[in-house]
Amino acid sequence: MTLRKKLYIIIFGTDTPAGKAFDVALLVAILISVLAVMLESVPSLNNRFGYVFKYAEWIFTVVFSLEYLTRIYVTDHRKKYIFSFYGLIDLLSLLPTYLSFIFTGTQYLLIIRALRLLRVFRILKLGRFVGEGEQLGRALKASRHKITVFMGTVVMLVILLGTVMYLVEGRDNGFTSIPLSIYWAIVTLTTVGYGDIAPQTILGQSIASFVMILGYAIIAVPTGIVTVELQKDREYQKNKACKSCNSKGHDTEALYCKFCGEKLPE
Amino acid sequence: MTLRKKLYIIIFGTDTPAGKAFDVALLVAILISVLAVMLESVPSLNNRFGYVFKYAEWIFTVVFSLEYLTRIYVTDHRKKYIFSFYGLIDLLSLLPTYLSFIFTGTQYLLIIRALRLLRVFRILKLGRFVGEGEQLGRALKASRHKITVFMGTVVMLVILLGTVMYLVEGRDNGFTSIPLSIYWAIVTLTTVGYGDIAPQTILGQSIASFVMILGYAIIAVPTGIVTVELQKDREYQKNKACKSCNSKGHDTEALYCKFCGEKLPE
């Protein structure tokens, strides 16, 4: 086996001990580098440890650059990798550091490095969480039409309610424009309730009360939708039959038929 | 086919390519005109682009007026259309602009133009969202008695709690009247929590804590109601039998029997 092949298995594979060790090391490196980006933004920490963050950044950038180049080197489908979602994220999380070296005034780009966090998802694509995640994803996907209808209705509602409140409360009570009033309606309907804008008139408070009770009640709708879909998914899983022996009643988590050992259909 | 008949199919129909194109164009026009109404209310934008909003408004008003008159012209049941829900909305979203032209001091009426948004629902009455929407609607309709009982209890509760808090906290701590205290109780029970009025005394904070935990717990009730209704509806759909071949087990979304191709009962 060539070195290139070996490296491929370590970097892209997850089944060998070396591959697992690489994944864990990369995970740690990503998390530390993202943490550094965050802490760097805290003024008091940056004043005292600014040079530490700068050194750490360069070390991480060099390490991730080497990893990026190695990935390109070992893969057989270079173009496909480079323009894949993860390939672009890999590149995007490196570029800002180099750009800040060449051009001045690009400090804001450094934030893009936080996108490195997305790389974590690639590594997490292992273990038993994938199955669970897929199950949740299936339920959400199956309920997307219902949730779209619900969300559309909510959007309509906040626009109309926001407009009404702009009329009722007016500019003097903090509802300075319709978009801001819609923002208030969203803050209220979702029960967030910042309190930066709050109705002052009796009529406004009455409408606000109505919006709150409405928001309190209609949260039941997405919950009901997702619950029923999860239930449906579970029943489907339970009723799926083994292709080999036609047996039913397998557990939701089962991957193999418990009677004949054949792989179950997904 | 007369021109009138053709126009009818384009304007009221949704199945022909021309009808679909008309719907999409109208949808875009409505959304842009509503967006203009909103942005016009932002002082900074109105100062700079006020004349753009004014021109846009007149163009939209003329277009929607022509559409309204055409609808009246092509339909066979004119009175029915004019006094139908959508017919009145169509008229209401035109009138303010003309009124502001004739009378001065009717600027506030201009907000009514936001009602144009409701016209969107007519256009959206197509595609697969209708079925999903109907399913949600059925579940909500079936649970309306339970939700009324729940809501009635909540209203009773906030009135009593608000009255108690008015006594406990009093006018010096911001609970200046019973209606305002009820408003506070709603803000707290629905977990919105603006913070514009907050209890100051130990006893008041204890009661507030009780209200919050209560609100946190009883949100489970509407959620449970809607979930069970959605589940019920789903089972009903799954168990409905084809009238032609008596087969069962059709998918919830199925419109035609998968065994004999007959239309399924709704």
Next chain:
Amino acid sequence: MTLRKKLYIIIFGTDTPAGKAFDVALLVAILISVLAVMLESVPSLNNRFGYVFKYAEWIFTVVFSLEYLTRIYVTDHRKKYIFSFYGLIDLLSLLPTYLSFIFTGTQYLLIIRALRLLRVFRILKLGRFVGEGEQLGRALKASRHKITVFMGTVVMLVILLGTVMYLVEGRDNGFTSIPLSIYWAIVTLTTVGYGDIAPQTILGQSIASFVMILGYAIIAVPTGIVTVELQKDREYQKNKACKSCNSKGHDTEALYCKFCGEKLPE
């Protein structure tokens, strides 16, 4: 039939036209008198319409007194009525007005008149809402042990979290005592979030973040409990058999067997 018997049927009964009319009239009178109590507490309204509220109060008190005395007169079990829950509420909602007439400085007692609202429940004990309310009540009753366990855990949690936050944030950041810190923990865990007390230190904000995500997640528990109980109740209803013909599969709402017309067991 004696007058006393006739009055009994009108006042306590709900099935005759006169009984229904009496109930509706009483309902309206109660709601108006409660509304008057509330509006009287609004300073601006009381200044202008104070004498209206006072006259209205005396009229309602006289009417309710007559009603109370008639109830005592017509019922066969006087003692039982007087000391029943509704009998006491009836009396309690009358006393404050008379007391304020005899003694001065008893204005605060007037708030007790808001208890009249509870009388509404007696009248509402009719129609189809009772069945629905009972179903909800059954589900809540069946889940009371689970909800107690959940609530107990939540109370423990907020006490411990409040104590920790008192240590972490201290008196300078608004967490002036452990009870107040517990109040904060409740405000945060239930996602109410007034913002009158908010953590200032990094550690405090980290703990607060944890509390919020916890509160966001564990709201799922009471919801799940109630949903499952409602589902259970529904299945039980569906599976109940007719005592007369042993048939099953009756609708949840069904009161009579659809096969033999006998009354179904509750």
Next chain:
Amino acid sequence: MTLRKKLYIIIFGTDTPAGKAFDVALLVAILISVLAVMLESVPSLNNRFGYVFKYAEWIFTVVFSLEYLTRIYVTDHRKKYIFSFYGLIDLLSLLPTYLSFIFTGTQYLLIIRALRLLRVFRILKLGRFVGEGEQLGRALKASRHKITVFMGTVVMLVILLGTVMYLVEGRDNGFTSIPLSIYWAIVTLTTVGYGDIAPQTILGQSIASFVMILGYAIIAVPTGIVTVELQKDREYQKNKACKSCNSKGHDTEALYCKFCGEKLPE
């Protein structure tokens, strides 16, 4: 039976009248002592009743010390008890008082006494709440993988959203660092909404609106998960067969087979 054996049954047992009385007395003592710790932290109360709290504290400490020593004396597995969870809690809730006697400046340690509250759980391990608690625990345990996936996604989301808001709003609008912006994202997504930090720019308010609606919608996910697990657990319970007579359909709460009286498998 020796005194030691008798004491063991009283202190560790829960079935004899003496054992029950001991548990209740201990429960009351713990609750009062914890209440004292809390009230002591209220400045106004401490100023007036400081000496009462101090005396009470010493009485409780002596009582709990005696109880602790007796527990060690009567148990057969001393080491196991001392290093068990409850053994350590028992010790930890005593130490601070003695330490504050020996060293000065250890007042802060006194807060640890609030841990006494955890001792309540030992006493509550009785009655019918255990079964309910176990059922909830089983459902939560079964859904831990799904909840982990959900929580991981939420954490990712708030980190990315916080970073974006730091860029959009910037330090002048209160988003002084990325960690603080993440804190804001958590406050908003969980619908707590303190309002201590709130977006000021149009773009920031738009993103905030998106975060709120997202948080409003995805709360459906943990709720759905827990509901389905509770439902699953219930069905499992209902379908479990008696080992002795193979009968099924036992109630969820049933401990013994209703046909042959044998103990059911758990």
